[in-house]
Amino acid sequence: MSNTLQKLQDLEPSAEEFAAAVHAGLSQAAKSLPCKFFYDFEGSRLFDRICELPEYYPTRTESRILEKHAGDIAQLIGPGARLVEFGSGAGVKIRLLLSALARPAAYVPVDISRLHLLAAASSLAKDFPRLVIAPICADYTKPFDLPAPTGAAPGATIGFFPGSTIGNFTPDEARLFLVNARQLLGRSSLMLVGVDLRKDEAVLVRAYDDAAGVTAAFNLNLLRRINRELGGTFQLDEFTHRARWNDVLGRMEMHLVSRRAQTVEVDGRRFSFAAGEAIHTENSHKYSISQFQALAGEAGYAPRAVWTDEAELFSVHLLEDARSPGKA
Numbered sequence: 001m002s003n004t005l006q007k008l009q010d011l012e013p014s015a016e017e018f019a020a021a022v023h024a025g026l027s028q029a030a031k032s033l034p035c036k037f038f039y040d041f042e043g044s045r046l047f048d049r050i051c052e053l054p055e056y057y058p059t060r061t062e063s064r065i066l067e068k069h070a071g072d073i074a075q076l077i078g079p080g081a082r083l084v085e086f087g088s089g090a091g092v093k094i095r096l097l098l099s100a101l102a103r104p105a106a107y108v109p110v111d112i113s114r115l116h117l118l119a120a121a122s123s124l125a126k127d128f129p130r131l132v133i134a135p136i137c138a139d140y141t142k143p144f145d146l147p148a149p150t151g152a153a154p155g156a157t158i159g160f161f162p163g164s165t166i167g168n169f170t171p172d173e174a175r176l177f178l179v180n181a182r183q184l185l186g187r188s189s190l191m192l193v194g195v196d197l198r199k200d201e202a203v204l205v206r207a208y209d210d211a212a213g214v215t216a217a218f219n220l221n222l223l224r225r226i227n228r229e230l231g232g233t234f235q236l237d238e239f240t241h242r243a244r245w246n247d248v249l250g251r252m253e254m255h256l257v258s259r260r261a262q263t264v265e266v267d268g269r270r271f272s273f274a275a276g277e278a279i280h281t282e283n284s285h286k287y288s289i290s291q292f293q294a295l296a297g298e299a300g301y302a303p304r305a306v307w308t309d310e311a312e313l314f315s316v317h318l319l320e321d322a323r324s325p326g327k328a
């Protein structure tokens, strides 16, 4: 085992935070649950299976874009970079960058899914034994600190936010995330973000409602997690997975729909569902390139480069701090 793998900085949300979010979400007139709680170990494992599905074009398309342009990206980033990945998951895409970059100095994977993060970090440490890896288990919408840059002549700090995970935020939340990330990463930092593009509704719906039912299992796993961790009484076969396109808000939505009128307990509190009533569990906003650049601009980021695939399914944006030296 490499000794460059540093001890986990553990800021995992507590059971109390999870319980408070579930109680608040299920008490609303339009019930909802935050999608960040999908990712217990089983949820992360199911997401990794989604990435392999034929219908789920985002993962393979973004990976191909990164692979094809890794040389250009490495040139723009320069040597000795410190990479901070938000929602690092299985840590697959970062390998494409690490292999292309000149002497990357450090990698800071940030993820809410603790055990999955630890497994991904230790697997990466085996393959990149000279790289300093400093994992942080945290909710990236809350404040946390980065380890100080190391080395005699540290290169740039680069944020990496792949997977179109930024689409899980509303546009206002995405702007706020980018403002906070820009502050966390510091002046002259860059941000590489994967953003899913608007496309045919049927392609989108298939991607979020696959034939093998893996996305349905991923969605329902949230109820299983509530049962296990918060003493919930959800019967999983009494809820169905629904994925639909919201054209007004430009997003895919996932819901869990109650098959019948029923009452469920969570941590001793009762929540009633009408037949057909839904819990809104996830949004995945889709942008055009110019829409996303405008949003990033409002968060203080200027576009440095953007890459897409030939079918224009997905985009990868390199953003720079609009206040960095040399910028107007």
Ligand SMILES: C[S@@+](CC[C@H](N)C(=O)[O-])C[C@H]1O[C@@H](n2cnc3c(N)ncnc32)[C@H](O)[C@@H]1O
Binding pocket: 035, 036, 039, 044, 047, 051, 059, 086, 087, 088, 089, 090, 091, 093, 110, 111, 112, 113, 138, 139, 140, 141, 162, 163, 164, 165
């Ligand atoms: C859609 S997956 C993307 C995974 C991977 N980056 C990829 O591109 O395939 C979202 C990842 O972000 C993590 N995540 C989701 N919400 C989070 C939050 N609020 N704070 C930290 N990590 C979060 C999940 O655990 C998961 O690994």
